[in-house]
Amino acid sequence: MDNQCTPHIVVNAHYPQAQVPVQFVQDGQIVLNVSPSAANNFMMDKEALSFSARFSGQPMQVYVPVGAVLAIYARENGEGTIFSESNLEEEYSQDVDEVEHEPTVEEPDSSQSKESSSGEEKPKKGAHLRVIK
Secondary structure, eight states: OTTSOOEEEEEETTSTTOBOOGGGOBTTEEEEEOSTTTOEEEEEOSSEEEEEEEETTEEEEEEEEGGGEEEEEETTTOOEEEOOHHHHHHHHHHHHHHHHTOOOOOOOOHHHHHHHHHSSOOOOOOOOOOOOO
8 A cells, every 4th residue: 555554444243144164253353455466356346346356265255345444544553434324324314315316417419419519619629737846
């Protein structure tokens, strides 16, 4: 990682759809090393994170819904963030509500699109980046 620390997550092992090695669960939680050297094929999106890893030499596919993540921290110094399950569920429900209430964009008539394409408007240039040394 950029800061030479090892990221770990604390997971609620009893969360619906969570797939974690149950033999390492303590008090309903499990700590997982999600560093690139430990977590293969790591994927993360708004709904879950998943990866494959070895636990006591046995390969396993791990699937953790974002609501099951209780904390993320660095093993070396303990710095990190604790998440409350209620806050994550509220944010998720707000995101879902926003998506459900987004206005839909209607397709323009083909006659309108022909008129706009023959217009003299030039497309705007994208951002220009340069390296400064």
